[in-house]
Amino acid sequence: MPNTYSDTAPRRYGFLLIPSYSMIAFASAIEPLRMANRLSGRDLYEWRTATIDGEPIAASNGFSLTPDGTADATLPADIVFVCGGVDVDKAVDRRLLQWLQRTAHRHIPLGALCTGTYLLARAGLLDGYRCTIHWENMASMREEFPRAIVSSDLFEIDRQRITCSGGTAPLDMMLTLIRQHHGNDLAAAISEEFICERIRGPNDRQRIPLRHHLGTSQPKLVEAVALMESNLEEPISLDELAQHVGLSRRQLERLFQKHLQCVPTRYYLELRLRRARQLLLQTSKSIVDIAFTCGFVSAPHFSKCYRDFFGIPPRDERRLRRPGEAAGDTVATANTKA
Numbered sequence: 001m002p003n004t005y006s007d008t009a010p011r012r013y014g015f016l017l018i019p020s021y022s023m024i025a026f027a028s029a030i031e032p033l034r035m036a037n038r039l040s041g042r043d044l045y046e047w048r049t050a051t052i053d054g055e056p057i058a059a060s061n062g063f064s065l066t067p068d069g070t071a072d073a074t075l076p077a078d079i080v081f082v083c084g085g086v087d088v089d090k091a092v093d094r095r096l097l098q099w100l101q102r103t104a105h106r107h108i109p110l111g112a113l114c115t116g117t118y119l120l121a122r123a124g125l126l127d128g129y130r131c132t133i134h135w136e137n138m139a140s141m142r143e144e145f146p147r148a149i150v151s152s153d154l155f156e157i158d159r160q161r162i163t164c165s166g167g168t169a170p171l172d173m174m175l176t177l178i179r180q181h182h183g184n185d186l187a188a189a190i191s192e193e194f195i196c197e198r199i200r201g202p203n204d205r206q207r208i209p210l211r212h213h214l215g216t217s218q219p220k221l222v223e224a225v226a227l228m229e230s231n232l233e234e235p236i237s238l239d240e241l242a243q244h245v246g247l248s249r250r251q252l253e254r255l256f257q258k259h260l261q262c263v264p265t266r267y268y269l270e271l272r273l274r275r276a277r278q279l280l281l282q283t284s285k286s287i288v289d290i291a292f293t294c295g296f297v298s299a300p301h302f303s304k305c306y307r308d309f310f311g312i313p314p315r316d317e318r319r320l321r322r323p324g325e326a327a328g329d330t331v332a333t334a335n336t337k338a
Helices: 023-040 094-105 116-122 135-144 169-182 184-193 210-214 219-229 238-245 249-260 264-282 287-293 299-310 314-321 323-334
Strands: 011-017 045-051 079-083 110-113 130-132 149-151 155-158 161-164
Touching: 011 023, 023 045, 023 079, 023 110, 023 169, 023 184, 079 116, 094 110, 094 116, 110 116, 116 130, 116 135, 116 161, 130 155, 130 161, 135 149, 135 264, 155 169, 161 169, 169 184, 210 219, 219 238, 219 249, 219 264, 238 249, 238 264, 249 264, 264 287, 264 299, 264 314, 287 299, 287 314, 299 314
Parallel strands: 011 045, 011 079, 079 110, 110 161, 130 149
Antiparallel strands: 155 161
16 A cells, blocks of 8 residues: 655554453454554554563463563553453553552543553552443442443544553544554455454444344333333332333233343343342442442342342352451341342
C-alpha cells in the first residue's frame, strides 16, 4: 500500500502482564500493531512487555512468557495497558497498585485489557471515568467501585483511560486507535488481513442482545426481559411486568414459553441467581448481602434456590473457588442458618 505516513517517532505501547492474564486478549492487542507496521512499511508502533518484578509469567492457558523487563525499567511508554485475566483479585498487591498510581501521576495514559480494569479501579484511577470490563465481572465491578462509570460496551476511551473487554475486543479497540492515528485505509487493510468482517466500534455491546436472537418480531418479550434485568434487587411481580409491556399475564407467559422455553418467573429467578453467582465468586460480600442484592427475602431461601439451580450451596462453591475467604464467609452464613 502507498507509503503516506509521516516521519514522526513510533508510538510506544507497553503491556503490563498480570498472573493468569488472557492470552487471546493480549494477542488481539499486539497483532494489529504488528500488521500496521508490516502494511505501512514503517515502524508506526513499538511495544514492550513487562511484569512488576521482570520474572516470566504464565497466562491463563498455561503458556509462560518472558517479559522484556521490569515495569519500572521497561515501560516508559506513550500508553500502558494492564493485561488481566482470571482471578484478577488475586493479582492485587501493594507494589502493583503503587506502580499504577505513580504512572498515572506522570500523566501517562493507562489502559486495561479484559479484567485489567479491576486493577485500575483498585488503584483508585477510574473514579469518574467511563470504563468497561469483561461482562462476567460487570456486576461485581459496579458493586465494588460505584464511582467508576461501568458500561457494557466493547471498549471505552475516556480521556487518559482506555479500557477494553476480553476475547477479541482488543482487536477492535486497536483498529480504532490505528484509524485515529493513521486513517481508515490502514485500519481497513489490517481488518481484511485478519479476516475481520467489520471493525466494531466503542458503542457495540459485549453480549449479543436478546433482540438479536429473537429478531425484531418480539419487542414485548425483549422489553419484559430488559425490565427484569434492571430490577434484580427488587423484583417486580409478573402482573406488574405484564402491565408495563401492555400484555395480559397469560399472553406474557405464552411468549416466554414459546421463545425462551420457560415461564417468566423461572427466567427471572435464573437471572437473579446468575447475578448472585457473579457476586459470590468475584466479591467478598457476605452471602446475606448477596441474597438481598439479588432480590431474595432471606439467606436460607437464597441458599436453597442456589443449590437447586447450580447443584452446590453458595457457601461450598465459594469455599472451592475462593478458598482464602471461606472462613469468614462460613461465619456469615452460619449466623443466618443459610
